[in-house]
Amino acid sequence: xxxxxxxxxxxxxxxxxxxxxxxxxxxxxxxxxxxxxxxxxxxxxxxxxxxxxxxxxxxxxxxxxxxxxxxxxxxxxxxxxxxxxxxxxxxxxxxxxxxxxxxxxxxxxxxxxxxxxxxxxxxxxxxxxxxxxxxxxxxxxxxxxxxxxxxxxxxxxxxxxxxxxxxxxxxxxxxxxxxxxxxxxxxxxxxxxxxxxxxxxxxxxxxxxxxxxxxxxxxxxxxxxxxxxxxxxxxxxxxxxxxxxxxxxxxxxxxxxxxxxxxxxxxxxxxxxxxxxxxxxxxxxxxxxxxxxxxxxxxxxxxxxxxxxxxxxxxxxxxxxxxxxxxxxxxxxxxxxxxxxxxxxxxxxxxxxxxxx
Amino acid sequence: xxxxxxxxxxxxxxxxxxxxxxxxxxxxxxxxxxxxxxxxxxxxxxxxxxxxxxxxxxxxxxxxxxxxxxxxxxxxxxxxxxxxxxxxxxxxxxxxxxxxxxxxxxxxxxxxxxxxxxxxxxxxxxxxxxxxxxxxxxxxxxxxxxxxxxxxxxxxxxxxxxxx
Numbered sequence: 001x002x003x004x005x006x007x008x009x010x011x012x013x014x015x016x017x018x019x020x021x022x023x024x025x026x027x028x029x030x031x032x033x034x035x036x037x038x039x040x041x042x043x044x045x046x047x048x049x050x051x052x053x054x055x056x057x058x059x060x061x062x063x064x065x066x067x068x069x070x071x072x073x074x075x076x077x078x079x080x081x082x083x084x085x086x087x088x089x090x091x092x093x094x095x096x097x098x099x100x101x102x103x104x105x106x107x108x109x110x111x112x113x114x115x116x117x118x119x120x121x122x123x124x125x126x127x128x129x130x131x132x133x134x135x136x137x138x139x140x141x142x143x144x145x146x147x148x149x150x151x152x153x154x155x156x157x158x159x160x161x162x163x164x165x166x167x168x169x170x171x172x173x174x175x176x177x178x179x180x181x182x183x184x185x186x187x188x189x190x191x192x193x194x195x196x197x198x199x200x201x202x203x204x205x206x207x208x209x210x211x212x213x214x215x216x217x218x219x220x221x222x223x224x225x226x227x228x229x230x231x232x233x234x235x236x237x238x239x240x241x242x243x244x245x246x247x248x249x250x251x252x253x254x255x256x257x258x259x260x261x262x263x264x265x266x267x268x269x270x271x272x273x274x275x276x277x278x279x280x281x282x283x284x285x286x287x288x289x290x291x292x293x294x295x296x297x298x299x300x301x302x303x304x305x306x307x308x309x310x311x312x313x314x315x316x317x318x319x320x321x322x323x324x325x326x327x328x329x330x331x332x333x334x335x336x337x338x339x340x341x342x343x344x345x346x347x348x349x350x351x352x353x354x355x356x357x
Numbered sequence: 358x359x360x361x362x363x364x365x366x367x368x369x370x371x372x373x374x375x376x377x378x379x380x381x382x383x384x385x386x387x388x389x390x391x392x393x394x395x396x397x398x399x400x401x402x403x404x405x406x407x408x409x410x411x412x413x414x415x416x417x418x419x420x421x422x423x424x425x426x427x428x429x430x431x432x433x434x435x436x437x438x439x440x441x442x443x444x445x446x447x448x449x450x451x452x453x454x455x456x457x458x459x460x461x462x463x464x465x466x467x468x469x470x471x472x473x474x475x476x477x478x479x480x481x482x483x484x485x486x487x488x489x490x491x492x493x494x495x496x497x498x499x500x501x502x503x504x505x506x507x508x509x510x511x512x513x514x515x516x517x518x519x520x521x
Binding site for chain 2: 035037039040041043044048052055056059063064124154155156157158160162163164166167169170171172174175176178206230231232233234235236239
C-alpha cells in the first residue's frame with residue numbers, strides 16, 4: 001500500500017474549497033504536454049528509452065528548485081489498488097495507471113509529484129505537467145505549471161518546431177500542448193433541462209465537455225469537465241482567456257438556473273436536497289454512483305443555503321474518499337470487496353454525524 | 358451479389374450473427390449495414406480518428422490507401438499509414454517528414470497550422486549553465502555505458518566529478 005503521506009499536502013489542497021466560485025467550480029486544472037528531443041514518442045518507445053526518460057526527468061527535478069523534494073511513484077511497480085488511488089486523486093490518467101487492462105503499465109510509467117504540480121512520465125507524451133487549484137483559478141493554476149515548465153525546459157531539451165510549436169504524439173495537442181479545464185457542478189442547468197443547450201453551445205465555441213475523470217469518462221453527480229479543444233493557432237493567454245470567458249458565462253447561467261428553481265419550485269427543490277441529505281445520513285448501503293448523485297443534491301442545497309452547517313470542503317472530501325480505492329484503503333479492505341457499499345454508507349454517516357451535528 | 362435486405366444495392370459487408378445457437382450470415386450494402394448498427398467506412402469517418410483519416414485523405418470518403426501512405430519518417434521509420442491507423446505520430450521528426458499532409462489536418466483540427474504561443478529555445482549545447490551541463494554529461498554517460506564504450510564512460514565520469 002502506498003503511503004499517501006508521501007504526497008505533499010496529501011495532493012488534496014485543491015479540495016479545500018478556498019478558491020473563487022468554489023461552490024460551483026470544484027477545481028481548475030492545467031496540463032502541458034511535452035516531449036524530449038531524441039526519443040521516439042511514448043507508445044513506440046523501447047523500454048530502455050522509457051526508463052532513461054524517467055531518469056532524466058527525475059534528475060532535472062532534483063537539479064531545479066521547484067520540484068526539489070518531489071516524490072516519484074513508479075506505476076510500473078505498483079499494485080492495481082494503489083494505481084487506482086492515484087487516478088482517483090486526479091494525479092494520473094487512467095491510461096498511465098493502466099486501469100483499462102490487466103497487465104501492469106510498461107516500464108518507466110511514473111508520476112513525479114511536487115507540492116502543487118505533478119509530472120506524468122511516459123504517458124502518451126514523455127512529460128505531462130499538470131497542476132490543480134481549488135475553485136475557478138485559471139491564471140494561478142497556469143502560472144504554477146508554467147513555472148515548472150520553464151525550469152524543466154531549461155534543463156531538458158523539449159521537442160519544439162518553429163511552425164508547429166511543442167510537438168506531441170497526437171496532433172490534437174500540438175502547439176501549446178495546453179489543456180486547461182475546470183470541473184464544474186451544474187445541477188441547476190440539469191434540473192431546468194438547459195444543460196444540452198449549454199453543452200451544444202460549448203462545442204460551437206471550441207470547448208469540450210467531459211465527465212468527472214476527463215477523457216472517456218461518464219458524467220456523474222452533475223459534474224462536468226470543460227476544457228479547450230484546440231491547442232494550436234492561439235497563444236496560451238488567448239486559450240485561457242477564451243475558456244475563462246465561457247466558464248464565467250456558464251457559471252452565470254448556472255446561478256440563474258438556481259434562482260429560477262428557487263423562485264418557481266422552492267419546495268420541490270428543498271424536498272429534493274433534503275431527501276438526498278436524508279439518504280446519505282441514514283442509508284445502510286450506497287454505491288459510488290448513488291453517493292455521487294446524492295452528494296450533488298446536497299451540494300446544491302448547501303449552495304442555495306437550504307442546508308446550513310455543512311461545508312463544501314466536507315462534501316469535496318466525501319467525493320474523494322467514497323471512491324472505491326480510497327474507501328478500501330481507508331477501511332483496510334480489498335477494492336473488490338462486495339461489502340464496500342455497506343462500508344461506504346457507514347463512512348458517509350460517520351462524516352456527516354461529526355461534521356453536521 | 359445484391360444486398361439481402363434491400364435487394365437493390367450491391368452487398369459489400371458480410372454480417373454474421375448468432376441467433377438461437379445457429380449462425381446466420383447476411384450480405385448487406387453499406388446503407389442497410391449502417392441501419393443495422395454496423396460500423397462501416399462511412400460511420401468510422403464520423404469518429405474523431407475518422408476525422409484524421411478524412412483530413413489526411415483530403416476528404417476522400419474511402420479507406421483506400423493513397424500513394425502518400427508509404428511516406429516514411431527517416432528518424433523513427435514510421436509511415437504515414439501508421440499514423441493514419443494509430444492517430445499518433447512516431448516521433449518529433451514525423452512532423453517534418455509529413456509536414457505537407459499534417460498542415461491540412463492541423464487546419465481542420467485547430468483552425469490553424471501555425472503555432473503562435475510561447476517560443477521555446479532549446480538549451481544550447483555550449484551552455485554555460487553547470488546544472489544543465491551536468492545533466493547532459495550524465496545522459497552521455499548512460500549512453501556510453503549502454504553502448505559498452507567504457508573508455509568514453511570513464512572520461513565522462515571524470516568530467517562529471519569535476520562539475521559536481
